[in-house]
Amino acid sequence: MESKEFIRGMLKPLILSLLARTKRMYGYEITQRIAELSKGDIKLTYGALYPILYKLEAEGSLVTTTEIVDNRVRKYYSLTTEGKKMAKVKVSELQRFTDILKAIIEDSSKPQLSIES
Amino acid sequence: MKKLTAEQRMHVRNFLSGQGLTFSPLLEEMLDHVSSDIEERMRQGLSFDEACLQMQNDIPENHLQTIQIETMETINKRFSISRSLSILALALMFAGITFKILHYPGASELLMFSFAAMAGSFLSGTVSGIYFHKEKKGAARVLSIVAGTILLLIGYTFKIMHWPGADQLVILGVSVSFISFLFNTLYIFRSSTPNANLLSYLHEKHTPGIERFFLVLLVPVAVLRMITLPLPANAFLGVVIFVTVIYGTGVQFFALTWRILERDIAKRNVTIFSALVLSFTSFILVFLGELLGIEIRIMLIMLFSIVTAWLTYTIDQPKNYFLTGVIILVPLIFTANALLRLNMIPAFETSFVFNIVILLILTAGVFISTKHGATRTFLILSLASYLVEYTGKLI
Numbered sequence: 001m002e003s004k005e006f007i008r009g010m011l012k013p014l015i016l017s018l019l020a021r022t023k024r025m026y027g028y029e030i031t032q033r034i035a036e037l038s039k040g041d042i043k044l045t046y047g048a049l050y051p052i053l054y055k056l057e058a059e060g061s062l063v064t065t066t067e068i069v070d071n072r073v074r075k076y077y078s079l080t081t082e083g084k085k086m087a088k089v090k091v092s093e094l095q096r097f098t099d100i101l102k103a104i105i106e107d108s109s110k111p112q113l114s115i116e117s
Numbered sequence: 118m119k120k121l122t123a124e125q126r127m128h129v130r131n132f133l134s135g136q137g138l139t140f141s142p143l144l145e146e147m148l149d150h151v152s153s154d155i156e157e158r159m160r161q162g163l164s165f166d167e168a169c170l171q172m173q174n175d176i177p178e179n180h181l182q183t184i185q186i187e188t189m190e191t192i193n194k195r196f197s198i199s200r201s202l203s204i205l206a207l208a209l210m211f212a213g214i215t216f217k218i219l220h221y222p223g224a225s226e227l228l229m230f231s232f233a234a235m236a237g238s239f240l241s242g243t244v245s246g247i248y249f250h251k252e253k254k255g256a257a258r259v260l261s262i263v264a265g266t267i268l269l270l271i272g273y274t275f276k277i278m279h280w281p282g283a284d285q286l287v288i289l290g291v292s293v294s295f296i297s298f299l300f301n302t303l304y305i306f307r308s309s310t311p312n313a314n315l316l317s318y319l320h321e322k323h324t325p326g327i328e329r330f331f332l333v334l335l336v337p338v339a340v341l342r343m344i345t346l347p348l349p350a351n352a353f354l355g356v357v358i359f360v361t362v363i364y365g366t367g368v369q370f371f372a373l374t375w376r377i378l379e380r381d382i383a384k385r386n387v388t389i390f391s392a393l394v395l396s397f398t399s400f401i402l403v404f405l406g407e408l409l410g411i412e413i414r415i416m417l418i419m420l421f422s423i424v425t426a427w428l429t430y431t432i433d434q435p436k437n438y439f440l441t442g443v444i445i446l447v448p449l450i451f452t453a454n455a456l457l458r459l460n461m462i463p464a465f466e467t468s469f470v471f472n473i474v475i476l477l478i479l480t481a482g483v484f485i486s487t488k489h490g491a492t493r494t495f496l497i498l499s500l501a502s503y504l505v506e507y508t509g510k511l512i
Contacts, residue, residue, distance in 0.1 A: 026149065054188045054191045073146075
């Protein structure tokens with residue numbers, strides 16, 4: 001998908017909703033899951049993902065745990081109680097927003113009955 | 118399943134560091150991410166070299182550095198109260214010193230408020246850290262360090278204001294700090310794992326800010342002191358800022374050492390444990406000030422410089438001849454200073470110990486040791502101590 005800016009704005013609710021369904025996930029797993037669910041249309045860059053994860057952690061929506069996996073430190077993110085509430089709000093906001101967009105787009109794509117004619 | 122070998126992992130780590138990733142939590146996370154990515158490409162049939170090259174081509178220039186800046190900005194916003202207070206502390210400290218030089222009234226009060234702001238900054242950063250990371254262990258150990266520091270700040274404020282009870286407060290501050298250093302050291306040697314320890318986590322996040330704070334504090338005063346070296350030393354100017362820098366960088370040094378030991382179990386041995394205990398014991402006792410005889414303090418400083426130089430070299434292992442030389446130079450300076458002050462070598466030898474060349478070598482050490490945290494902190498501490506001890510001659 002071309003519009004990177006467009007994806008960036010929706011990333012927060014997307015990450016929150018993924019974490020609401022899966023208990024805990026690590027960075028690479030999140031990018032893979034989003035790529036998988038979007039059938040390869042959305043490929044997250046590191047630059048888009050990590051500042052948001054750190055921001056959500058700083059805001060207290062996410063909590064992290066680390067484990068040593070294959071001799072590497074793996075950081076898992078999961079939702080806090082506050083994060084869960086936020087996930088619901090953000091997802092329903094996004095839902096509403098896409099509904100509105102859909103309504104506008106569908107309306108504007110209908111054949112126009114011009115008053116002037 | 119294809120997994121990276123230790124050598125390949127090191128290759129990836131070097132690549133990430135080479136791209137300017139210095140913030141270790143992010144570096145570790147990126148290492149896991151990039152390694153997973155490479156392993157996935159290897160699973161699809163690529164060799165490590167091919168997968169690595171693909172990954173490198175996928176990352177635009179300066180991309181990692183940009184992420185690091187964005188991430189740091191995100192984290193720093195949370196500590197805004199702490200940061201504002203530290204800026205206020207710096208401003209008040211410089212205002213206090215300026216007032217003192219110009220003989221304006223209120224200099225001591227300004228210093229008192231500066232200490233209060235410093236205490237507030239330290240406390241707010243810690244309390245918010247504890248609040249946001251309830252899952253991590255060691256809130257009591259973190260708070261004990263904060264308590265020791267704040268008690269010392271209050272004790273020294275009482276000293277500056279000539280209020281009664283200053284000595285008792287300083288003794289209390291030194292005792293609490295000693296206990297906190299001991300407990301944290303024992304914890305690291307006994308049971309610590311890096312990810313659960315709140316102190317390491319908070320310290321790591323705050324390290325850039327802490328370093329900046331002490332450099333901002335030290336640089337102007339050090340420059341002023343260097344310019345005025347031929348003039349009689351202004352004891353007041355030297356003492357307050359330099360002592361603040363010495364205490365702060367000392368605690369910073371121990372915290373860095375704990376973190377290095379936490380990550381490297383091989384270094385947790387009896388010798389390093391003994392050196393660390395000796396280092397912080399000699400360090401904190403000096404803060405008793407006039408309560409100890411000057412000879413005892415001089416011996417403690419000498420002991421601290423010898424043990425800590427060895428400790429710095431052992432834990433940091435700088436592969437740089439100049440830095441190794443500077444680390445060795447520090448105990449030589451403070452041993453010679455002790456011998457001079459105790460009249461064990463003639464006073465005219467002072468010029469061998471205190472001269473511009475040594476001062477410049479120490480300063481150069483501070484500037485080129487950016488990649489060696491413990492070494493740098495030790496050298497900042499040594500530079501501040503050297504400027505306090507400087508006997509006021511140029512050559």
